[in-house]
Amino acid sequence: MTDLQITLFGAGGVFIVGVFSYNKWQEYKAKKSVERAFSTDHDDVLMREGEAPAADAQEPVLRQEPRFDAAPAVKAEPSFGAPPTAPVPDAPVHAEPSLSDVAAEPAPPVAAPAAPVREDVSAASEQATCLVDPLIDCLLPLSLEAPVRGDKILPVLQTLRLVGNKPVHFIGLHVNGDWEPITHGGVYTKMQGGVQLASRSTALNELEYSELVTRLRGVADDIGAEPEVPDMMEVMAEARNLHRFVAGHDAQLGVNLHTNGAPWAISTLLVALEKQGFDVRPDGRFVMPDGDGGYLFSLSTNVTLAEETTPRLTLLLDVPCVAPARDGFGAMVACARALVGRLDATIVDDYNQALSEAALAEIAGQVQEFYQEMDAADIPAGSTRALRLFS
Numbered sequence: 001m002t003d004l005q006i007t008l009f010g011a012g013g014v015f016i017v018g019v020f021s022y023n024k025w026q027e028y029k030a031k032k033s034v035e036r037a038f039s040t041d042h043d044d045v046l047m048r049e050g051e052a053p054a055a056d057a058q059e060p061v062l063r064q065e066p067r068f069d070a071a072p073a074v075k076a077e078p079s080f081g082a083p084p085t086a087p088v089p090d091a092p093v094h095a096e097p098s099l100s101d102v103a104a105e106p107a108p109p110v111a112a113p114a115a116p117v118r119e120d121v122s123a124a125s126e127q128a129t130c131l132v133d134p135l136i137d138c139l140l141p142l143s144l145e146a147p148v149r150g151d152k153i154l155p156v157l158q159t160l161r162l163v164g165n166k167p168v169h170f171i172g173l174h175v176n177g178d179w180e181p182i183t184h185g186g187v188y189t190k191m192q193g194g195v196q197l198a199s200r201s202t203a204l205n206e207l208e209y210s211e212l213v214t215r216l217r218g219v220a221d222d223i224g225a226e227p228e229v230p231d232m233m234e235v236m237a238e239a240r241n242l243h244r245f246v247a248g249h250d251a252q253l254g255v256n257l258h259t260n261g262a263p264w265a266i267s268t269l270l271v272a273l274e275k276q277g278f279d280v281r282p283d284g285r286f287v288m289p290d291g292d293g294g295y296l297f298s299l300s301t302n303v304t305l306a307e308e309t310t311p312r313l314t315l316l317l318d319v320p321c322v323a324p325a326r327d328g329f330g331a332m333v334a335c336a337r338a339l340v341g342r343l344d345a346t347i348v349d350d351y352n353q354a355l356s357e358a359a360l361a362e363i364a365g366q367v368q369e370f371y372q373e374m375d376a377a378d379i380p381a382g383s384t385r386a387l388r389l390f391s
Contacts, residue, residue, distance in 0.1 A: 124180035130384045131169040131181055136242060137194030138204070138235050140216060142225040147175065150186040153223045157182065160215050164208040166196045167388075191225060197235070200250060200390050203243035209235060245377060246389050251319040251370060253329060253363065255336050256312055257345040258352060263309035264343060266301065272342050273299065276335060288335060296322055297332045313339070320390045323382025324371045329364055 132139065150172070157170050171179050172188030182188065195212055197204050213229050220227045270280075278286040278299060287295035297317040303310045315332050322328035336347050347355045374381045379389065 125178050127181055128171040128179040132171050132192050132194035133385060133388075135378060136197055136385060136389060137169075138197055138209075138230060138238070140193035140195065140230075141228040142191040142193060142220055142223075143228070144188070144190060145224045145226075147187050147189050148223060150182045150188065151184050153188075153191075154182060154184065156219055156222045160212075160219050163195055163212045163215075164204070165199055165201065166204055166208060168193065168195045168212070170194075191223075193227075196388065197239040198243035198246050198389065200246060203239040204235070205239075206232065206236060242389075245379075249320055249370070249374060250390065253317045253319055253332075253367070254314050254350070255332065255355065255360075256314050256348045256350065256352075257336060257339055257343065258348045259311045260344045260346060263311040264313075265309055266303075266307065269301065269310070269313075269343075272339070276338060276342070288331070290322075290326060296326060296328045297335075313343075313345075318390070319367060319370055320374060320379075320381045320386050323380070324368070326382065329367045333360055333364075 160168050162168060170182055170191060170193045172182045172186065172192075173190035174180050175187045175189060179192070180186065182191070193216065195204065195209075209232055216227050216229070219225075273286055274280075277288060279289055279295075281287055284305065286299040286301075288297050288299075290296045297315055300314045300316065301307075301310045302312050302314055315336055317328045317332050319328070333347075339345060340347060347360075349355055349359075371381050374386065379385050
């Protein structure tokens with residue numbers, strides 16, 4: 001080994017020892033700094049026990065959670081023109097009860113004059129459910145920026161009443177806490193729209209739904225609301241399912257009367273049908289009134305208005321549109337039997353075969369089974385829900 005190599009090794013060793021010593025010195029200084037920083041004489045407020053908190057420390061606020069086991073406060077219903085009611089004995093008239101008082105004492109009875117108002121509100125709520133029905137409508141919630149008056153929003157809502165042939169309705173949450181059809185003079189904090197998912201002819205389709213969403217957003221902008229639009233695929237599936245039910249229960253039953261002799265003159269028929277109780281509608285149909293503004297069944301002469309005679313009459317019952325309690329089929333058969341004697345006719349089927357009493361009784365049993373199926377689907381025959389679907 002040469003002298004140069006020995007010199008270089010020695011210098012390298014000295015350099016390494018110097019770096020090591022320098023690092024140790026820096027480590028020692030850092031350690032001392034940390035000890036001085038954390039060896040302060042200040043007390044930790046959080047660690048002291050038995051002492052009051054500092055003056056600037058804020059005491060926690062106790063929050064009282066709402067209780068659902070307490071008796072609800074009675075809401076006073078508005079009374080229009082009713083005389084003031086005397087206060088209930090032993091009950092404070094002006095003082096607001098505390099939560100503990102409400103929980104401990106029974107609520108005072110509602111004043112008698114408010115009862116008629118409750119009936120009106122209940123009727124309005126029932127009507128609202130019929131207009132926007134979760135079973136047959138696609139629900140369209142609308143969040144309002146602020147309470148709005150019915151007078152202001154009704155003209156805007158009138159612009160969206162139909163999509164295709166599907167009706168669109170709106171209801172509102174009144175400030176009194178009840179859902180109702182939106183009317184003039186009402187004030188509403190929320191709204192709910194609904195488009196009918198199916199009708200007798202078709203189901204709501206993608207094109208109609210897209211049109212609905214576009215027009216609904218325009219209506220929402222005009223009234224200061226934010227719509228909540230359901231997923232299109234889910235809505236289309238519900239619409240198709242509902243339409244399958246409607247198509248499967250679109251039942252119309254007919255019995256025919258065939259003349260036993262010469263064809264009947266239309267002028268003679270008019271007199272006989274009026275005596276039997278039929279009404280003539282503006283469209284020329286003969287209908288049997290049900291006594292409540294509707295009708296049980298209709299009658300057709302099976303000829304055009306230009307004809308003067310007909311050999312055959314058809315009585316037709318729209319089964320899903322007549323409530324079971326009205327016994328539409330029984331009333332129709334009874335009418336046919338009465339016309340048999342009045343017009344000298346025979347009750348026949350669509351193939352001109354005479355219908356026996358046994359055959360009519362069998363059909364009546366099938367009608368009852370049909371009613372049971374509709375009840376099981378929660379769409380009773382003759383109900384508002386059924387009339388909307390089968391209109």
